[in-house]
Amino acid sequence: MTSNVGIIIGTTREARFADHPAQWIRELISERASFAAETIDLRVYPMPLFSEPQAPAARAPADEVATRWRTRVAELDAYIFVTGEYNRSIPAVLKNALDHAYYEFNRKPAAFVSYGGNGGVRAIEHLRLICIELQMACTRNAVHIGVEPYAAVRDQGRSLSDFPSLNRAAATMLDELGWWAQTLKTGRGS
Numbered sequence: 499m500t501s502n503v504g505i506i507i508g509t510t511r512e513a514r515f516a517d518h519p520a521q522w523i524r525e526l527i528s529e530r531a532s533f534a535a536e537t538i539d540l541r542v543y544p545m546p547l548f549s550e551p552q553a554p555a556a557r558a559p560a561d562e563v564a565t566r567w568r569t570r571v572a573e574l575d576a577y578i579f580v581t582g583e584y585n586r587s588i589p590a591v592l593k594n595a596l597d598h599a600y601y602e603f604n605r606k607p608a609a610f611v612s613y614g615g616n617g618g619v620r621a622i623e624h625l626r627l628i629c630i631e632l633q634m635a636c637t638r639n640a641v642h643i644g645v646e647p648y649a650a651v652r653d654q655g656r657s658l659s660d661f662p663s664l665n666r667a668a669a670t671m672l673d674e675l676g677w678w679a680q681t682l683k684t685g686r687g688s
């Protein structure tokens with residue numbers, strides 16, 4: 499059974515670092531027959547700041563871009579969030595996107611690739627709590643890209659695949675995500 503995994507890029511600024519880890523994790527996924535990966539770039543979904551009359555759990559957002567976003571999310575079986583850390587949490591653009599969906603994420607797994615001063619770990623700790631509210635199953639394992647590989651890629655043109663510890667972390671995370679994706683897909687019956 500193949501699982502459709504969405505790699506959600508959580509930052510949108512022009513000079514973002516996010517494209518490096520998003521591309522790297524996508525290449526690693528492509529080596530696995532059990533996954534089909536798609537990149538979901540929030541730049542393609544420029545939603546307004548949330549101003550719907552009710553939460554998406556109570557009423558589907560009317561905004562046209564948010565509707566496109568929710569439709570895309572609904573098509574996927576699992577998610578890998580790729581994000582930097584903004585003020586010890588996730589970027590506002592990612593939180594806003596998550597606020598615009600609900601049922602589309604329910605009973606699906608989430609995994610994480612982050613970067614920043616502390617490997618973006620504090621952003622992911624916040625994101626894990628948000629995922630609980632969205633009724634998602636979070637993988638225990640994640641990839642946290644620390645300062646050394648971050649700077650090597652950004653400033654020296656190195657590749658994330660040059661760092662064995664990151665490759666090992668990604669492999670462990672993808673093994674876990676694969677189990678959850680298949681198990682929950684069976685459980686959802688879809």
Ligand SMILES: Cc1cc2nc3c(=O)[nH]c(=O)nc-3n(C[C@H](O)[C@H](O)[C@H](O)COP(=O)(O)O)c2cc1C
Nearest residue numbers: 509511514515516582583584585586613614615616
């Ligand atoms: C508004 C803002 C807040 C930030 N806050 C943190 C922070 O709290 N901790 C940290 O380690 N890095 C922080 N950074 C550095 C980012 O993690 C780093 O710039 C990263 O590359 C941002 O992701 P992006 O390049 O994909 O936008 C911050 C960056 C920005 C733009």
